[in-house]
Amino acid sequence: MLFYTAQRLVLSVVIVMVAVSILTLMLHVVPGDPAVMILGPRATPELIERTREAMGLDRPLPVQVAMFFANILRGDLGQDVFTGRAVSQIVLEQLPYTMILISVAILWSAACGIALGAYSALRRNTWLDTLSGVVSVGTISIPAFVMALYSVLIFAVWLGWLPAIGAGDGFWDGITHLILPAFAIGVAWVGYVSRIVRASMLEVMTQPHVRMARAFGLPERRITRSHILKIAVLPAVTLIGTGVAHLFSAAVFVEVIFARPGIGALLVGAVNERNYPIVLGAVLITTGIIVLATLISDLVVALLDPRQREEF
Amino acid sequence: MATHATATATEEPLVAVEGLSVDFDTPRGTIQALRDIDLTVPKGKVLGIVGESGCGKSTLAYSLIGLLAENARVAGGAIRMGEHDLARLGAAGWRDLRGTRVAMIFQDPMTALNPVTTIGQQMLDIQYRDRISRSEKRARAVEFLEQVQIPDAASKLDAYPHQLSGGMRQRVCIAMALLTQPDLLIADEPTTALDATLEMQIVALLRELQQKFGCSVVFVSHHLGTVAELCDDVAVMYAGEVVERGSARSLFHDPQHPYTQALLDCDPARIKIATRTLPTIPGTLPDLRQPPRGCAFRARCPHAWGRCEREHPPLYPGAAGQRVRCHLSDPAEDAA
Numbered sequence: 001m002l003f004y005t006a007q008r009l010v011l012s013v014v015i016v017m018v019a020v021s022i023l024t025l026m027l028h029v030v031p032g033d034p035a036v037m038i039l040g041p042r043a044t045p046e047l048i049e050r051t052r053e054a055m056g057l058d059r060p061l062p063v064q065v066a067m068f069f070a071n072i073l074r075g076d077l078g079q080d081v082f083t084g085r086a087v088s089q090i091v092l093e094q095l096p097y098t099m100i101l102i103s104v105a106i107l108w109s110a111a112c113g114i115a116l117g118a119y120s121a122l123r124r125n126t127w128l129d130t131l132s133g134v135v136s137v138g139t140i141s142i143p144a145f146v147m148a149l150y151s152v153l154i155f156a157v158w159l160g161w162l163p164a165i166g167a168g169d170g171f172w173d174g175i176t177h178l179i180l181p182a183f184a185i186g187v188a189w190v191g192y193v194s195r196i197v198r199a200s201m202l203e204v205m206t207q208p209h210v211r212m213a214r215a216f217g218l219p220e221r222r223i224t225r226s227h228i229l230k231i232a233v234l235p236a237v238t239l240i241g242t243g244v245a246h247l248f249s250a251a252v253f254v255e256v257i258f259a260r261p262g263i264g265a266l267l268v269g270a271v272n273e274r275n276y277p278i279v280l281g282a283v284l285i286t287t288g289i290i291v292l293a294t295l296i297s298d299l300v301v302a303l304l305d306p307r308q309r310e311e312f
Numbered sequence: 313m314a315t316h317a318t319a320t321a322t323e324e325p326l327v328a329v330e331g332l333s334v335d336f337d338t339p340r341g342t343i344q345a346l347r348d349i350d351l352t353v354p355k356g357k358v359l360g361i362v363g364e365s366g367c368g369k370s371t372l373a374y375s376l377i378g379l380l381a382e383n384a385r386v387a388g389g390a391i392r393m394g395e396h397d398l399a400r401l402g403a404a405g406w407r408d409l410r411g412t413r414v415a416m417i418f419q420d421p422m423t424a425l426n427p428v429t430t431i432g433q434q435m436l437d438i439q440y441r442d443r444i445s446r447s448e449k450r451a452r453a454v455e456f457l458e459q460v461q462i463p464d465a466a467s468k469l470d471a472y473p474h475q476l477s478g479g480m481r482q483r484v485c486i487a488m489a490l491l492t493q494p495d496l497l498i499a500d501e502p503t504t505a506l507d508a509t510l511e512m513q514i515v516a517l518l519r520e521l522q523q524k525f526g527c528s529v530v531f532v533s534h535h536l537g538t539v540a541e542l543c544d545d546v547a548v549m550y551a552g553e554v555v556e557r558g559s560a561r562s563l564f565h566d567p568q569h570p571y572t573q574a575l576l577d578c579d580p581a582r583i584k585i586a587t588r589t590l591p592t593i594p595g596t597l598p599d600l601r602q603p604p605r606g607c608a609f610r611a612r613c614p615h616a617w618g619r620c621e622r623e624h625p626p627l628y629p630g631a632a633g634q635r636v637r638c639h640l641s642d643p644a645e646d647a648a
Contacts, residue, residue: 207423208418208420208423208424209423209424209425209426209427211379211418212416212418212424212425212485213426213437214379214410215377215379215410215411215415215416215418216410216411216415216437216438216488216492217406217407217408217409217410217411217412217441218411218437218438218440219407219440222437222440226426226429226437227426230428230429231427231428304428305427305428306427306428306472306474307427307428307472307474310474
């Protein structure tokens with residue numbers, strides 16, 4: 001298990017580095033010179049040249065990437081082009097909002113998804129199973145931003161039950177502000193998780209070891225829990241791990257729609273302003289978190305399934 | 313040490329299968345997998361069930377522990393075990409019997425154990441009814457792993473199934489089955505997935521432990537050699553029927569039913585004259601959606617004549633005390 005963890009960690013660092021390199025390159029393909037953006041339309045060519053030098057934009061691309069990595073290692077993600085504040089500080093200010101949003105979305109959707117999937121599998125081919133299937137596929141096919149818009153319309157505008165804008169102040173206010181966005185980005189995942197848990201439960205239920213457990217007269221409840229569900233959740237854990245990336249991209253839309261602070265809102269603003277250091281910093285942190293989530297889900301799978309630990 | 317539980321004719325058998333019929337509902341029609349099975353499992357003895365694939369021997373084994381497939385249903389008959397009729401037992405009734413009076417060893421040890429739980433935990437789980445402490449349960453688990461001759465048994469409790477070989481896993485399954493101290497142990501081709509040397513080891517182990525614990529065993533196999541080695545009584549099945557049953561000695565030395573004779577002729581271990589091709593029984597099993605009128609084996613039988621087509625043979629008493637479902641064994645035929 002220790003060796004497996006170490007191996008996964010090294011792999012994770014490599015993935016982050018590759019992702020950041022690709023991102024740096026992609027930013028240069030997007031039209032618009034950051035120096036021009038900062039200085040405005042009336043800047044002299046001389047001034048633009050000096051700013052480009054100061055930002056290191058005149059150096060060859062590989063050097064820029066290398067410099068960026070060197071700075072990361074020193075904990076320096078650069079400065080905001082406009083205010084001169086440290087990017088790391090700005091990103092870390094916004095990060096908690098997004099993390100809470102995504103964590104709550106994952107938790108509620110995984111809990112509901114696993115319960116719904118398990119229920120459907122145990123009551124397969126009943127009308128409740130069919131209904132849950134239809135609803136699941138329905139929620140999967142509705143994009144998060146559409147879900148966000150309609151939930152604002154219904155619960156905030158028409159019914160007036162929940163606030164539509166901002167992150168709220170204090171604990172309870174924060175929670176009421178969290179409900180709609182967490183619902184909007186999580187609801188599709190109830191569908192994904194329940195479908196995969198149902199399918200994998202139906203598969204595990206036919207395995208000989210389940211029949212053997214029955215042959216020993218074990219109570220059905222215990223068979224379901226430790227012989228079926230314990231194995232059937234494994235693909236769902238992997239799915240949720242990789243799903244964090246999708247949740248981040250859904251959070252970008254949802255934060256904008258709900259005018260919520262967070263990485264998504266920060267990123268959209270920074271891209272519009274060609275504020276490269278912020279974009280890079282935000283994406284670096286996001287990539288790190290996504291890779292970390294994948295790592296955690298791999299480790300959870302290894303913890304639950306002894307066969308996984310030894311395959312590497 | 314052999315327990316001499318000599319079953320006399322008057323002693324009540326552990327299990328009596330009386331006219332059992334089992335149907336499978338499939339989209340293409342109802343398959344009559346078992347038809348009018350009559351059998352007894354004597355106390356403290358080993359009953360072998362042999363026959364080719366698809367003859368219904370596993371279906372019979374599974375009906376003895378109530379684990380038939382979802383599309384199967386008992387169409388008639390009874391399975392008497394003490395005061396119970398296993399053919400009519402509900403889910404709650406079965407839970408009380410399984411793991412207490414009836415246990416089963418499955419065909420493929422590679423998949424029979426829960427892959428994500430340690431051997432020890434699985435052996436503790438099946439003792440959930442017992443009101444003893446965890447450490448006592450662990451001690452019992454080690455004791456039974458030692459009974460099935462697993463080396464270094466205590467350390468195996470923390471192992472996961474994938475860390476053990478197939479033979480070891482089947483030993484674990486046997487240990488688990490015996491741990492529940494069943495009256496009836498059902499073994500559904502427990503050696504089919506193992507190689508030949510392991511097969512003989514497992515059969516010898518089963519024989520030894522059966523005598524030690526004195527339980528009855530229903531041993532399903534298509535390997536005649538292991539059946540001859542292990543069983544006291546044998547039932548030969550063909551197309552969902554018992555075609556011949558009796559003591560192992562009488563069946564192997566003086567088979568009366570043409571199907572039993574053909575099966576024995578096909579056993580590679582019994583071939584005396586060198587041959588380039590292994591003998592087979594020509595033809596295939598009849599379609600069990602519409603079992604043939606008359607004798608089920610007649611299409612493949614070298615001795616079939618007009619009566620076999622018209623009349624379904626009952627179980628006639630055979631020469632060596634066995635029962636034979638063949639008109640050739642009809643005392644009236646001899647007279648004619």
